Amino acid sequence: MIPSDVEVLDCCRRHVSTQDGTMPPVVFVVGTAGAGKSSLVTAFQRWARFLEVDVLAINLDPGAESMKYDPEFDVRDLVTISDVMHEYDLGPNGAQILAADLVAAQAEDVFEEIDGISGDILIIDTPGQVELFAFREASSHLVQVLGQGMACLVFLFDPMLSQTPSGFVSQMLLSSIVHFRLGLPTANFLSKSDLLEPEVLDQIMEWGRNLDVLEAALYEESTSQRMDAATTGQRSEFAIGQLRMMQHASIVPGLVPLSSESEEGLADVLSFAQNVFGGMSDARDGFAGDIEHEIG
Numbered sequence: 001m002i003p004s005d006v007e008v009l010d011c012c013r014r015h016v017s018t019q020d021g022t023m024p025p026v027v028f029v030v031g032t033a034g035a036g037k038s039s040l041v042t043a044f045q046r047w048a049r050f051l052e053v054d055v056l057a058i059n060l061d062p063g064a065e066s067m068k069y070d071p072e073f074d075v076r077d078l079v080t081i082s083d084v085m086h087e088y089d090l091g092p093n094g095a096q097i098l099a100a101d102l103v104a105a106q107a108e109d110v111f112e113e114i115d116g117i118s119g120d121i122l123i124i125d126t127p128g129q130v131e132l133f134a135f136r137e138a139s140s141h142l143v144q145v146l147g148q149g150m151a152c153l154v155f156l157f158d159p160m161l162s163q164t165p166s167g168f169v170s171q172m173l174l175s176s177i178v179h180f181r182l183g184l185p186t187a188n189f190l191s192k193s194d195l196l197e198p199e200v201l202d203q204i205m206e207w208g209r210n211l212d213v214l215e216a217a218l219y220e221e222s223t224s225q226r227m228d229a230a231t232t233g234q235r236s237e238f239a240i241g242q243l244r245m246m247q248h249a250s251i252v253p254g255l256v257p258l259s260s261e262s263e264e265g266l267a268d269v270l271s272f273a274q275n276v277f278g279g280m281s282d283a284r285d286g287f288a289g290d291i292e293h294e295i296g
């Protein structure tokens, strides 16, 4: 259930506000390349300002070309991909990796830049390649330094990838690996939901709620790809088995539609952060309805 803006605002003021000089809580926005991370940061900052919630933004993507939000700190002041390519004579992929490590190596400098800022919440835009951000050792350090023990992850599902059962499962698994790797409370959002036909959106949401339906869809997909029966069975059982285990361990927090265009789901991003940092009973409260079916 999506809380009203007034409820969210009220809770945010009570639980998230940090006018006492400590760092505001941090929301890292992660997802595959082009999933809509920068657009979410832009939309969230604009939407929250309208509610008089002070959202500060940080850009951690050294490869960002243009930016529509107003960053408190921009990592490109320290490192840019084109500088790294020229200086170290690297191609774009090698430069992405080195830039990620160079940024992380300066984590303390980055923290000094933002130390003492006051606001209600800090939202951080991350590099396009989620594996660079999540899987490099240096990035874990960066997350720890910037998060200061008060951080969570918003994982964006790509709407196009999510339209096939295997694409959907792959993103569920990727989200859970990132969650495992960084060890932060994580919420999954279906990005650019305004681009999806209502029936397609309903289908994807159903897969998020009901693993039996997802399993059947996976079987059907494998069959239509002419995989043999043994491969079809193994593949579906493996995927569904993983998801069931994660649900029982309360790792899969459901899926919420999000659109930076229509502003759908932005209140859920804020209430997720507020639930986590407000010390409420369960960070998944806002999404509990999505998983009760499977757990129950």
Ligand SMILES: Nc1nc2c(ncn2[C@@H]2O[C@H](COP(=O)(O)OP(=O)(O)OP(=O)(O)O)[C@@H](O)[C@H]2O)c(=O)[nH]1
Pocket (backbone or CB within 6 Å): 031, 032, 033, 034, 035, 036, 037, 038, 039, 040, 061, 126, 127, 128, 129, 191, 192, 193, 194, 195, 258, 259, 260, 261, 262
């Ligand atoms: N219709 C629609 N388009 C969106 C939405 N969010 C992002 N887009 C578009 O999707 C494209 C990619 O969005 P970005 O915000 O740059 O995605 P990103 O994840 O930051 O991309 P990288 O940093 O390159 O990985 C842009 O053309 C956006 O305008 C949305 O909610 N609805």
Ligand SMILES: [Mg+2]
Pocket (backbone or CB within 6 Å): 037, 038, 039, 061, 064, 125, 126, 128
């Ligand atoms: Mg971006």
